[in-house]
Amino acid sequence: MTQRHMALGAFFHPTGHHLAAWRHPGAQIDAGTNIDHYLDLARQAERGKFDFIFLADALACRHGNLDALSHWPQYMAYFEPTTLLAAMAVVTRHIGLVGTATTSFNQPWDIARRYASLDHLSKGRIGWNIVTSSNQAEAQNFSLDRHFDHADRYRRAEEFVQVAKGLWDSWEDDAFLRARDSGRYFDPEKLHRLDHEGEHFRVRGPLNVARGPQGHPVLVQAGSSEAGRGFAARHAEIVFTAQTDIDEARAFRLEMRERLAREGRDPEAIRILPGLNPVLGSTSAEAHALRDGLAAMIPVALGLEALAPILPEVDLSGCDPDQPCPLHLLAADTNASKSGLETFRAQTLAGRTLRQIYTDYINARGQNSICGTAAELADHMEHWFREGAVDGFLIQPPILPLGLEAFVDGVIPELQKRGLFRADYASNTLRENLSLARPVNRYTAAGIRNLDPRL
Amino acid sequence: MTQRHMALGAFFHPTGHHLAAWRHPGAQIDAGTNIDHYLDLARQAERGKFDFIFLADALACRHGNLDALSHWPQYMAYFEPTTLLAAMAVVTRHIGLVGTATTSFNQPWDIARRYASLDHLSKGRIGWNIVTSSNQAEAQNFSLDRHFDHADRYRRAEEFVQVAKGLWDSWEDDAFLRARDSGRYFDPEKLHRLDHEGEHFRVRGPLNVARGPQGHPVLVQAGSSEAGRGFAARHAEIVFTAQTDIDEARAFRLEMRERLAREGRDPEAIRILPGLNPVLGSTSAEAHALRDGLAAMIPVALGLEALAPILPEVDLSGCDPDQPCPLHLLAADTNASKSGLETFRAQTLAGRTLRQIYTDYINARGQNSICGTAAELADHMEHWFREGAVDGFLIQPPILPLGLEAFVDGVIPELQKRGLFRADYASNTLRENLSLARPVNRYTAAGIRNLDPRL
Numbered sequence: 035m036t037q038r039h040m041a042l043g044a045f046f047h048p049t050g051h052h053l054a055a056w057r058h059p060g061a062q063i064d065a066g067t068n069i070d071h072y073l074d075l076a077r078q079a080e081r082g083k084f085d086f087i088f089l090a091d092a093l094a095c096r097h098g099n100l101d102a103l104s105h106w107p108q109y110m111a112y113f114e115p116t117t118l119l120a121a122m123a124v125v126t127r128h129i130g131l132v133g134t135a136t137t138s139f140n141q142p143w144d145i146a147r148r149y150a151s152l153d154h155l156s157k158g159r160i161g162w163n164i165v166t167s168s169n170q171a172e173a174q175n176f177s178l179d180r181h182f183d184h185a186d187r188y189r190r191a192e193e194f195v196q197v198a199k200g201l202w203d204s205w206e207d208d209a210f211l212r213a214r215d216s217g218r219y220f221d222p223e224k225l226h227r228l229d230h231e232g233e234h235f236r237v238r239g240p241l242n243v244a245r246g247p248q249g250h251p252v253l254v255q256a257g258s259s260e261a262g263r264g265f266a267a268r269h270a271e272i273v274f275t276a277q278t279d280i281d282e283a284r285a286f287r288l289e290m291r292e293r294l295a296r297e298g299r300d301p302e303a304i305r306i307l308p309g310l311n312p313v314l315g316s317t318s319a320e321a322h323a324l325r326d327g328l329a330a331m332i333p334v335a336l337g338l339e340a341l342a343p344i345l346p347e348v349d350l351s352g353c354d355p356d357q358p359c360p361l362h363l364l365a366a367d368t369n370a371s372k373s374g375l376e377t378f379r380a381q382t383l384a385g386r387t388l389r390q391i392y393t394d395y396i397n398a399r400g401q402n403s404i405c406g407t408a409a410e411l412a413d414h415m416e417h418w419f420r421e422g423a424v425d426g427f428l429i430q431p432p433i434l435p436l437g438l439e440a441f442v443d444g445v446i447p448e449l450q451k452r453g454l455f456r457a458d459y460a461s462n463t464l465r466e467n468l469s470l471a472r473p474v475n476r477y478t479a480a481g482i483r484n485l486d487p488r489l
Numbered sequence: 490m491t492q493r494h495m496a497l498g499a500f501f502h503p504t505g506h507h508l509a510a511w512r513h514p515g516a517q518i519d520a521g522t523n524i525d526h527y528l529d530l531a532r533q534a535e536r537g538k539f540d541f542i543f544l545a546d547a548l549a550c551r552h553g554n555l556d557a558l559s560h561w562p563q564y565m566a567y568f569e570p571t572t573l574l575a576a577m578a579v580v581t582r583h584i585g586l587v588g589t590a591t592t593s594f595n596q597p598w599d600i601a602r603r604y605a606s607l608d609h610l611s612k613g614r615i616g617w618n619i620v621t622s623s624n625q626a627e628a629q630n631f632s633l634d635r636h637f638d639h640a641d642r643y644r645r646a647e648e649f650v651q652v653a654k655g656l657w658d659s660w661e662d663d664a665f666l667r668a669r670d671s672g673r674y675f676d677p678e679k680l681h682r683l684d685h686e687g688e689h690f691r692v693r694g695p696l697n698v699a700r701g702p703q704g705h706p707v708l709v710q711a712g713s714s715e716a717g718r719g720f721a722a723r724h725a726e727i728v729f730t731a732q733t734d735i736d737e738a739r740a741f742r743l744e745m746r747e748r749l750a751r752e753g754r755d756p757e758a759i760r761i762l763p764g765l766n767p768v769l770g771s772t773s774a775e776a777h778a779l780r781d782g783l784a785a786m787i788p789v790a791l792g793l794e795a796l797a798p799i800l801p802e803v804d805l806s807g808c809d810p811d812q813p814c815p816l817h818l819l820a821a822d823t824n825a826s827k828s829g830l831e832t833f834r835a836q837t838l839a840g841r842t843l844r845q846i847y848t849d850y851i852n853a854r855g856q857n858s859i860c861g862t863a864a865e866l867a868d869h870m871e872h873w874f875r876e877g878a879v880d881g882f883l884i885q886p887p888i889l890p891l892g893l894e895a896f897v898d899g900v901i902p903e904l905q906k907r908g909l910f911r912a913d914y915a916s917n918t919l920r921e922n923l924s925l926a927r928p929v930n931r932y933t934a935a936g937i938r939n940l941d942p943r944l
Contacts, residue, residue, distance in 0.1 A: 110697060111697055117572055121575045124580060244521065
């Protein structure tokens, strides 16, 4: 069954995705410490019938040139995602809530538990964006000299997620009897230890949270390296991608569906959502004026600094912004996101200057950016969706709350009118709104009873 | 200055503190997965003008005899505290929110960050109950064979809290300029790395959360071993205790105040709150009938199992409940809470049977339990408070929500009438409601500017 309408996520950076967003009057200037701002965003996104809200994360301030960074609030000071999602759950009823947690510097018991607890708290609306982190700064906050290598990260992630899935099945769905007369609160045969002993973790279990309304949280992933794709094929139910070309996007989606089939999963069990940066105006000219105005507020030093996640071990601060990046700087093998680096290399080889690249990057954050009217944006989304290149989009408003309001009031009705998006939620769980199956408990499926008299 | 009124905390176990609470119709039977129950409790406690809500925690299911445990929901399956506090913050405006997190199986960067973020989320109402865990089961969920020894736990806790305090000062209070015209979001001179290198942790910092409304969360602690008292004297602002004798309580409070003075802290900077289990009725006979009815619902196996935290390495399941505990079982040196074990030993030496001890323990959970009318409970509280034995109480309702409602509707007005408790909140922060000073940022105090051009 092909999904009848597109899936939409709303990706919130505090003041919005554009580096200069906070300087615009449409941004909530103290967003990183303003809970009311986030509660309003959550209500707005639910008004727009988004499938889910998405929060990125990092376990460190961004390192770099401090003078440049001081012009930019992002990744410096903001709310922790799991507690913020809990707050947003209270003021909403239908919308999904997806948070990011790294497998590199957390422990599986803690993350499995917090997300299971959040699934109850939100009555079945939680998703976990699984990242391995490409951020050297994080390692230094967790007693390590340097981050794990790319391959190690993914091996650890694989084991981490297997442990989490095992822990989420600790209690069978019908384990809780709550029988006041007999005095039996739960059925001991339906509680299962995990007794995991692996390369990175030993976890006895069981989890001290009942199985969630969704069975497991919806699993989300974004790496598009070979290791990342393999991981996604085994575990992910939503994949965030970064293709900016429709043919590449279609090929990626097809490849992922084939990979799922090879893993024995239903190819319909995954939703491929590229990021999309909408810069909206009531006319195309108005939208371009907004974008150019934002770009003009970026100092060169900040523009160069913004490229650091792509080139984490390279100092661009001495470079001429109006020349292409010197090629020898791109030779180093980095521990960063592979896809961002490849794009950067291709653009440099095509002769684009650092300023051109960073301006594009700032506008789009490595994703597609559409600058125009609501109808023009809907045209783009419709084209990609009808061509089978995507299952939907992760919307990255450049300015918050302004850009979210503009999308909800302008683009959503346009998509609804075209039959591309829901008029209302069909369910109160994220899984059901995305037509994703609820995982069956492994012990229930195998008919395994726990007969150990001791826990 | 002596505090004019007592401080009161409301300690929520899912269905209440009594092991049989869930079988009573006044309990929310599915409390461990019912978010609406907790949101209602939070609103009720705020209606009662409590200083704070308190949530205990453990990073494991309780181990033991599974048949016995299956009669008892506590410490088996319930919400994770930090996310639950975030949800409760949204539906309240004044009441403090204190969560438990262990220093033994967490990382200081993560805990410092979550509690700082919660302080913003709640607009200054967060407290952190610092525990070192006496729970062998937790170690086995975190890749360890066995838990750290008592002394190691406290050394690690000391370093953990020092790191957390350092991270909370990463940003000076006025670091955020948010100057739209100049484009400067923050002042780089007011952002500070920690560069901590210690025995247990290396943490570079800075924290990616702005300094909270309270500066640091209110720090709470409960250990009463020598190591625990020393730790409390250095760090704690609220201490939960377990004295059941007024003279011992007065002596403990005096000792703690003296210890604070020796550490160079103001003796007024700490609030000593023993736990108090109120079993309320409109008559004393009604209260006793409630207590006896609850006790009658405890199977012997569960009664013996309930003592396991005091005697974690001892199997009582073969013991005659109507005899005292065989003394040789008490010889083993355990890694458990020291104060609980001493009380148990003294009671056994005094000839009390296992059934008598476990019934008392279940009624009071090692704390004082007062069974009677609201006026009788208020008499007890007034006596202890006026005698200088306590700064207030941590109220542990036996049944939730019933026991909280009974306290709010019966005891709170009685305390207010006697001038012992606030008629309304004086502030919206936990610190201010407790008359605790806001910590000054260490860098601001020392006039240290960050002049490093790179982060």
